[in-house]
Each structure stands twice: as structure tokens, then as C-alpha cells.
Amino acid sequence: MTPLARSWIRTGIVLLIGLAPLSAKAANTYYVAPTGSDSNAGTMAAPFATLQKANDTAAAGDTIYLRAGTYNCTNQITLSKSGTSDTNRTKIWAYTGEVPVLDFSNFTLASETSDHPAITVTGNWMHLRGLEIANGKVGTSGSHSYSMLRTKNASNNTFELLNIHNGFGPGLFIDTGTGGNLILNCDSHDNYDKDGSQGDGQNADGFGVHYQTTGPSTIIQGCRSWNNSDDGYDLISQEVPVTVENNWAFDNGHGTEGNGNGFKMGSSQTGIRHLVQQNVAWGNAENGFYANHSTGGNTWYNNTSYNNGTQYNMLASSFDSSGNVTGTITLTGSKVHIMRNNIGYPNRNSNMDGVDTSFNTWDLGITPAASDFASISDTGCDGARAADGSMPTACTFMHLSAGSHMIDKGTNVGLPYVGSAPDLGAYEYGATGGTTGTGGTTATGGTTGTGGTTSTGGTTGTGGTKGTGGTTGTGGTAGKSGTTGTGGTTGSGGTTGTGGTTGTGGSATGTGGAVGTGNGGNSGTGGSTTGSGGTGTTGTGGSSTTAGTGGSGTSTGAAGGTTGSGGSTTGTGGASGETGGASSGCSCDTAPGAGQGGLLGLSLLSLMMVATRRRQPAAKRCRR
Numbered sequence: 001m002t003p004l005a006r007s008w009i010r011t012g013i014v015l016l017i018g019l020a021p022l023s024a025k026a027a028n029t030y031y032v033a034p035t036g037s038d039s040n041a042g043t044m045a046a047p048f049a050t051l052q053k054a055n056d057t058a059a060a061g062d063t064i065y066l067r068a069g070t071y072n073c074t075n076q077i078t079l080s081k082s083g084t085s086d087t088n089r090t091k092i093w094a095y096t097g098e099v100p101v102l103d104f105s106n107f108t109l110a111s112e113t114s115d116h117p118a119i120t121v122t123g124n125w126m127h128l129r130g131l132e133i134a135n136g137k138v139g140t141s142g143s144h145s146y147s148m149l150r151t152k153n154a155s156n157n158t159f160e161l162l163n164i165h166n167g168f169g170p171g172l173f174i175d176t177g178t179g180g181n182l183i184l185n186c187d188s189h190d191n192y193d194k195d196g197s198q199g200d201g202q203n204a205d206g207f208g209v210h211y212q213t214t215g216p217s218t219i220i221q222g223c224r225s226w227n228n229s230d231d232g233y234d235l236i237s238q239e240v241p242v243t244v245e246n247n248w249a250f251d252n253g254h255g256t257e258g259n260g261n262g263f264k265m266g267s268s269q270t271g272i273r274h275l276v277q278q279n280v281a282w283g284n285a286e287n288g289f290y291a292n293h294s295t296g297g298n299t300w301y302n303n304t305s306y307n308n309g310t311q312y313n314m315l316a317s318s319f320d321s322s323g324n325v326t327g328t329i330t331l332t333g334s335k336v337h338i339m340r341n342n343i344g345y346p347n348r349n350s351n352m353d354g355v356d357t358s359f360n361t362w363d364l365g366i367t368p369a370a371s372d373f374a375s376i377s378d379t380g381c382d383g384a385r386a387a388d389g390s391m392p393t394a395c396t397f398m399h400l401s402a403g404s405h406m407i408d409k410g411t412n413v414g415l416p417y418v419g420s421a422p423d424l425g426a427y428e429y430g431a432t433g434g435t436t437g438t439g440g441t442t443a444t445g446g447t448t449g450t451g452g453t454t455s456t457g458g459t460t461g462t463g464g465t466k467g468t469g470g471t472t473g474t475g476g477t478a479g480k481s482g483t484t485g486t487g488g489t490t491g492s493g494g495t496t497g498t499g500g501t502t503g504t505g506g507s508a509t510g511t512g513g514a515v516g517t518g519n520g521g522n523s524g525t526g527g528s529t530t531g532s533g534g535t536g537t538t539g540t541g542g543s544s545t546t547a548g549t550g551g552s553g554t555s556t557g558a559a560g561g562t563t564g565s566g567g568s569t570t571g572t573g574g575a576s577g578e579t580g581g582a583s584s585g586c587s588c589d590t591a592p593g594a595g596q597g598g599l600l601g602l603s604l605l606s607l608m609m610v611a612t613r614r615r616q617p618a619a620k621r622c623r624r
Contacts, residue, residue, distance in 0.1 A: 094130030201255020253285025260285025271296025
């Protein structure tokens with residue numbers, strides 16, 4: 001083979017390798033609007049009418065935007081299109097600045113004898129954000145309750161800024177799966193299974209995580225649950241630990257059979273240990289914090305319980321092989337409950353045997369009084385969240401006052417604190433920040449995003465009144481703050497050398513010499529910020545990005561957020577759905593598809609064949 005033919009083949013191989021990633025299809029963006037039609041293309045200009053149609057059309061990593069308005073949902077919606085990883089989630093988001101309301105007041109009950117959820121999530125690696133799910137149709141007397149949103153054998157999903165209310169059963173119900181879920185800055189309220197088959201008000205919890213037996217933990221963070229007929233948060237039959245932090249539960253327990261616990265953190269039969277920290281419970285009919293028969297203790301740090309039937313109830317029980325409670329037990333050894341830095345106001349607890357308790361108000365002989373708090377009025381606590389998704393700034397309920405007897409009375413449990421020692425309760429006096437990140441915003445298309453401005457929320461303050469942007473953060477336990485965009489375009493490599501001169505950059509090969517080894521084509525690094533409990537503004541160069549989901553409440557120094565990878569992804573100008581209408585609604589694939597790559601490949605093969613055939617006549621002459 002001649003040197004020229006070998007050179008052609010080398011060049012072809014290099015270019016074919018370079019074409020491989022171009023054959024991958026870019027993610028698509030679809031739109032849904034109350035005025036749309038399911039026969040449309042799902043673009044901004046011609047949106048679908050239903051979320052179900054958008055789900056059925058989407059593929060892994062696609063984004064679905066729901067426009068403002070009320071959607072009359074008469075049938076169950078099944079969300080099944082899984083993503084593939086944290087950086088390639090299938091996203092179902094409210095369009096920026098808009099509130100889509102999925103209204104189930106005309107829902108057709110497929111079954112009145114079992115839980116037939118209004119929305120079922122069966123996909124993994126999905127991200128639901130900014131949706132209002134409301135008004136579950138009330139069943140007839142004796143009908144089985146049903147969840148407004150229920151997962152089924154689904155894992156690694158993120159539920160962010162959902163407002164779920166007025167259902168005929170649980171608000172958000174995590175059912176089985178292998179964990180890895182994040183429930184962030186969501187509200188679930190006013191759910192009531194009136195005269196349901198399990199009892200009047202017996203089954204309408206705000207949030208529930210149940211039946212998981214293996215896999216990583218689920219995290220509930222920055223959420224509010226109020227005025228539900230049963231419990232605020234319920235972990236019955238959950239056999240993998242759950243982290244419950246920076247949440248509120250108030251005024252739960254209605255109907256003749258609603259339980260009325262704020263945080264029902266049991267009942268494990270295998271003795272697992274949940275982490276329950278920096279939560280506030282008040283005005284619940286039964287218990288603020290309840291262990292609910294668990295055979296193993298939980299860890300309870302820096303919680304505040306005010307004016308509940310009982311503040312803390314650490315009931316432990318034994319079970320038979322059928323799961324029935326057989327009696328009350330006292331936990332020992334590694335199974336005991338661990339309680340530190342908690343406030344009970346008043347100090348009214350029960351079943352405190354089998355508890356390792358110290359540095360709590362009842363251990364220290366502190367009798368809390370109204371003067372210890374900035375406010376004991378919860379006015380505004382059920383109001384609109386702050387712009388970043390954190391708790392309402394108008395609510396200063398149960399924050400410590402300057403002269404509080406609870407300041408510096410705690411012990412170090414690994415949570416951030418100000419002063420000589422941690423304070424008691426959910427709020428650290430003098431801490432600043434406290435805004436929970438909302439997962440970032442989508443780039444506006446066309447230009448390479450610079451992405452991810454670092455948040456300053458969560459920095460430890462030195463005085464003054466506790467910031468009201470959210471509950472005290474947990475440092476390193478911050479949520480997935482701002483998975484940033486892949487901004488920046490990859491350099492296009494060097495120019496082709498001529499006459500044997502080495503190419504000066506990238507992966508291009510000279511036509512008469514060695515492969516170029518220059519440093520052209522550096523990858524851009526736009527969007528490589530690290531979130532610290534704040535808002536991660538992502539840049540993606542135009543295509544819709546997977547945004548992070550924020551840090552925990554008032555995280556002080558949490559290193560949340562994944563650093564952007566620089567980006568080989570280029571914007572196409574307005575492909576994002578968050579440009580306020582600048583987009584044409586098209587989801588443009590800037591990379592050649594399989595067909596385009598194939599044409600280029602055939603062309604290269606043809607060139608190599610020509611080079612090879614030039615050598616063949618000479619060979620025939622030699623055989624003479």
C-alpha cells in the first residue's frame with residue numbers, strides 16, 4: 001500500500017472516531033398547555049393538551065414544560081419515561097414564572113376498593129418541579145382513599161416545589177422502589193379521606209415513605225405539611241432509613257379517626273434508625289414527634305415541638321411474624337433513641353424509657369416561655385414561599401429571641417452553630433442565610449451559559465436575628481444544589497497541516513505528516529460553580545439543562561451541587577423553554593443524526609477505496 005493510501009486510511013479512521021458522538025440525539029423539549037391539542041407537535045407554538053401525551057412522546061433526558069392554567073384531569077396520569085442518571089433526568093417542570101394546576105375534581109375512579117392514584121410515577125431519574133396537584137374527587141361513603149401522587153417501584157426521583165392539596169387520601173406517597181429520592185421544598189395540605197373505607201380521616205397523610213427494603217435513603221427536606229386529616233409525615237413499614245430535616249408539620253389530625261401526628265417516624269420491625277433533625281411541629285392533635293412502635297430507635301437532633309397533644313412519644317413495641325404488635329418494649333444498647341438539643345414547649349413527653357436523652361429542655365430543667373421566642377404566632381407560616389423556594393420570610397414562629405434561655409445550651413452533634421455551643425431547637429440564633437436553592441434556572445438559549453453563580457446563603461452569621469429564609473441547614477447534608485449546565489463549547493481542533501507540516505491543534509491530522517499535537521480545542525468550563533445551599537443558575541448554551549435541586553434550608557457551608565463539566569454541548573438559540581417565549585418551541589438537534597453520520601462515513605469509505613484501487617493496477621503489472 002502506498003504512503004498516500006495509508007494516509008487516507010489514517011485520516012478516515014480519525015474522522016470516523018470523531019463522528020461517533022455526533023450520532024447521539026440531543027434531548028428534546030415539549031410543551032403542554034390547557035389550550036393545546038394532543039394532535040399537535042408539542043412545540044411552544046403548538047403544544048400538547050395533556051401531560052400524558054407529553055410523557056408518552058418523551059424519551060430519557062427530555063424536558064416537558066407545563067404552561068399556566070387549569071388542566072381538567074379525568075383519568076389517571078402515569079409518568080413512566082425514566083432518565084438515566086442525575087445529569088440526564090427526564091424533567092417535568094412548570095414553565096418559568098407560571099403555575100400549572102392539575103385539577104382532579106372530575107377524576108374517574110377506576111376502583112373504589114383500592115388506592116388508584118391520580119398520578120402514578122413508575123419512571124426513575126425523573127424530576128417534577130413547580131406543579132400544583134389539586135382537588136381529588138371525593139369518593140362515596142366507604143370508598144377507598146387514593147393518593148394524589150404515588151410512586152410505584154420507582155427510584156432516584158426528585159420532587160421539588162410541588163403544591164399538593166385537597167385530596168381524598170395521601171398527598172405524596174413513596175411506595176417501594178430502591179430509594180435515592182429527594183422531596184424538596186414541597187407542600188401537602190388539606191387532604192382528607194372523609195368517610196373513607198379505612199375510617200373517617202384515617203389515611204390522608206401529607207407525605208409518606210413506605211415499603212422500601214433495600215437501597216439508599218430518601219430525603220425529605222424543606223417541606224410543609226398541614227391540616228391533613230391523618231399525619232403530617234408517615235414512615236410506616238419503611239425498612240430503609242429516611243432523613244427528615246428542616247420541615248414543618250402543623251394542625252394535622254381531623255375527622256373521627258385521623259391520627260394527628262406531626263412526624264410519625266416508624267414502625268420498623270428490623271430496628272432501622274431514621275435521622276430526624278431541625279424540624280418544627282405544632283398544633284397537631286396527638287404527638288409532635290412519634291416513634292410509632294419501632295423496634296429500633298431514631299436519632300432526634302435539634303427539633304422544636306410546640307403545643308401538640310404530646311411533644312415527643314418514643315413508643316417501642318414487639319411484633320409477631322404477621323406484623324401485628326404484641327407488646328410494649330424498652331429499647332437497649334445500640335437500639336435506643338438518641339435525643340439531643342430538642343425543645344419541648346411545654347415539656348410533655350411519653351414513653352421515654354429506652355431513650356438516650358441529654359441536652360434537651362427537659363434534661364436541663366428549662367421551662368420554655370413565650371419570651372424565649374421571637375414569636376409564638378404562626379401567622380404567615382402557611383403563606384407563599386420565598387422566591388427561591390424557601391420557607392415564608394414572614395414566619396418567625398419559634399425562632400429564638402435575643403435573651404432566650406435556649407441559646408448556647410446544646411451540645412455539638414455535627415450541625416453548624418454560632419457561639420460557644422449549639423442552641424436548642426430547630427433555629428440557631430444569629431445564623432444567617434437559610435435560603436434553600438431551587439434547582440437552578442434554564443439558560444436562555446443561543447450563547448454559551450456561564451452558569452452557576454455561587455450562592456452566599458448559609459454563611460454563619462455573627463449576630464442579629466436568625467434569617468427567616470428557611471430552617472436551619474445541616475451543613476454537609478445539603479441537597480443536590482444546582483447540577484450545573486454543560487456550558488462552553490469544545491474547541492474544534494487544529495487546522496490541517498500541509499506538505500508534511502505537523503497540525504497545530506486538536507485532533508486534526510496533517511495530510512503529509514504526523515498527527516497534530518497542539519493544545520487547540522480546550523473544553524469550556526461554563527457553569528462549573530459549586531452550590532452552597534443557594535440557587536444554582538445554570539447555563540447550557542441553549543438547550544434545557546438538568547438543574548440542581550438546591551441545598552438544605554439554611555445550610556452554612558454545605559458544598560452542595562455538582563460542578564459543571566465544561567461543555568461539549570452548544571446552544572441552538574432559544575431551544576430552552578424558559579426564555580419567556582423567545583423560543584420557537586422547536587427542539588433543535590444540532591448534532592448530526594445517525595443518517596448524517598452514515599453519509600459522512602460512506603464518503604470516507606469511498607475515498608479509502610479509491611486510494612486502495614490506485615495501488616491495484618501496479619500489482620497486476622508486477623505479476624507479468
